Amino acid sequence: MCVGSKSSCSKEELTYHHGFGNHFESEAYPGALPQGRNNPRIVPLGLYTEQLSGTAFTAPRNENRRTWLYRAQPSVSGTSNSFYACGGSDGTVSSSLPEIFGGADWSTDMKLDPNPMRWGATPLLRSGERVNFIQGVHTLLGSGDATCKSGIGIYVYAFNTNMSGSASGGEDLHMYNSDGDFLIVPQQEALWIQTEIGRLTVAPGEICVIPRGIVFTVNILNPENTAEDGSFARGYMMEIFRGHFMLPELGPIGSNGLANSRDFLHPTAHYESEDSQANKSCIIVNKFGQHLFQRSNPHSPYNVVAWHGNYLPYKYDLGRFCAVNSVTYDHPDPSIYTVLTAKGDENGTALADFVIFPPRVMATDQNTFRPPWFHRNVMTEFMGLIYGKYDAKKGKNGSGGFVPGGASLHSIMTPHGPDAASYDANVKNPCDEPTKFEGGLAFMFESSAMCKLSQYALNCEQRERDYASCWDGLDRAFPTRAE
Ligand SMILES: [Fe+2]
Incomplete structure (x- = not known):
């Protein structure tokens, strides 16, 4: 088993696996990880086996990404509670979540404009209200079509309350993205991100990537910072609708430098060990073709007791x-x-x-x-x-x-x-x-x-509508500009 390291930025000491794109194995309960095979008939400790594929089965070996999960209940458990569209657009159930992630309908609300643009700091909208991560994301730019697996989305976020406990009925909100990988860049307030794979803290100056399909929850690491004084978490996100992020080639730079592989940190296995948490009803949100769908789930999705593989969320300290x-x-x-x-x-x-x-x-x-x-x-x-x-x-x-x-x-x-x-x-x-x-x-x-x-x-x-005026004054000096 890989030896992890402690994060210097955590509300509890989290342990991480080091190394970009590596195959890791991790177990949060001794003996939970099957040895010698991926899907035994008799799974240790009564767990269920589930494979999460991040690339096509047939992707080239050096690009192939998949992780084997050993969990208390498989993801399919509870899906008899059907998804319905968020935003209440189909009239079935009220929802506090937007119909479309980021609030922009890509088929009607997105416009071309070649002008240079600049924006001041993203504010928290709906002041006086509690806004969670999903409600606090705003689409700025988009290209392509998630349903065709082409293009990107660029977003900003501003929120002041946890996804945990913020569904309409007070349930925990959890999300997975069928469209692509999120790269999250916090600018203000550290995030506490729980995933099926494990937990991460991500502070300003760090980034994280949450690959397509992995269930996650974005909370604020120190929520007391955002309680009553109007402060909030803020940051940026990019989403890619195809492929996955890789380290760049180094060419003549050689085998070291830029972002070094060892500095990418992956979470270790963690599951809800308290019955009260594990069996708590929650809301699962799916971003699917930029639209949001939600369904109730009779138990927490955070029940992965052990895993092994290379399809994982990770974080990186930009200071490295x-x-x-x-x-x-x-x-x-x-x-x-x-x-x-x-x-x-x-x-x-x-x-x-x-x-x-x-x-x-x-x-x-x-x-x-x-x-x-x-x-x-x-x-x-x-x-x-x-x-x-x-x-x-x-x-x-x-x-x-x-x-x-x-x-x-x-x-x-x-x-x-x-x-x-x-x-x-x-x-x-x-x-x-x-x-x-x-x-x-x-x-x-x-x-x-x-x-x-x-x-x-x-x-x-x-x-900033007069942004381009910052280049006014670049007057012709030819041929007389002084040395
Ligand atoms: Fe440039």
Whole structure:
């Protein structure tokens, strides 16, 4: 059995398995894991065997993902309680959950707009109310169609109460996503995420991935932080409708660097051991073709006593990223900061990349412009800020404009780059010695897909409608600009 490690950020000490894409085995009760075979006729301790397939049975061996679960009751138990559409749209049962995940109907509510966009920090809507994770997600961008397993979704979330206990009747809410994998980037408040596979804490500065199909519950790690003072959990999410996130190739960098495999942490087996929890009726929510469906379940889904396999949720501390960059002149492309990638249709072109701009030493020479260059890209670039400032956006009065919890979008071939104030300041900066950028942690969801914007993205109060004016003042200096 793999030896796990303790997390430094947990309300109770959680144990994790280390290593990206590894095969692990884990048991929360001694002797629960069958030895020597996957599906014995007599399963230890009266458990049921269930395989969870994350790739087609026939996927190439190095891409094949599946996990064997040994559980007190199989997932099919309780499904005689049928799913019905959330939102009350079919008139059968009232629901506090939206009909469509993220609130945008992808067939009618999403619009194309090539303009550069920027948004302030995502607020908690419905102030004075308790909002759970599912209710607090807003679709910003989308491309493709989950039913065709093509494209991506980009979301923000803001919520102030746990999924546990927040169903209409006070039951616990649990969810699984038939559409794709979620990559969650907390910006404010640490999350306590329970899954069939085990439990994770995910704090700002960390990310987690919850693969397609795994039942999960998103709670707030320290709910007392969000009790009465109006504070709430906030963050970003990207969803991929096909494939899974992988580590990028390293090429000439060699066999180490960027996000190292050993730093990805997977939960260890955990089950509801108290009868009162294990047999508690709950609500299972299924995201299926972007629509939400719910059904009651007579027992907790968290009854996996042991498992083995390689289809698992995981988390990663962005502070562990080993950044590589130029030590002579110029910048490599920002792909040098890729943490995770998901394959696209073209060789070498990602459906989605998750890229960070971490604190790092800038060691280029005195004639290198250190912020990002002016740029037009074949990819869609969505950026967010976890804390601090971003070095290419000073704003007209030094206030920045690109704020923690906010976001920006530069779509395919939309020009962008440092704003006028940043450009001017950095042209004047002699850059005659290495400096350490420690001012913030920004990230980018980059995709080869052209994305449409939701009505929420286009019309919300935090959209900065004069964003593009930050490039006003980049006046013609040719041929007279002073050296
Ligand atoms: Fe760019």
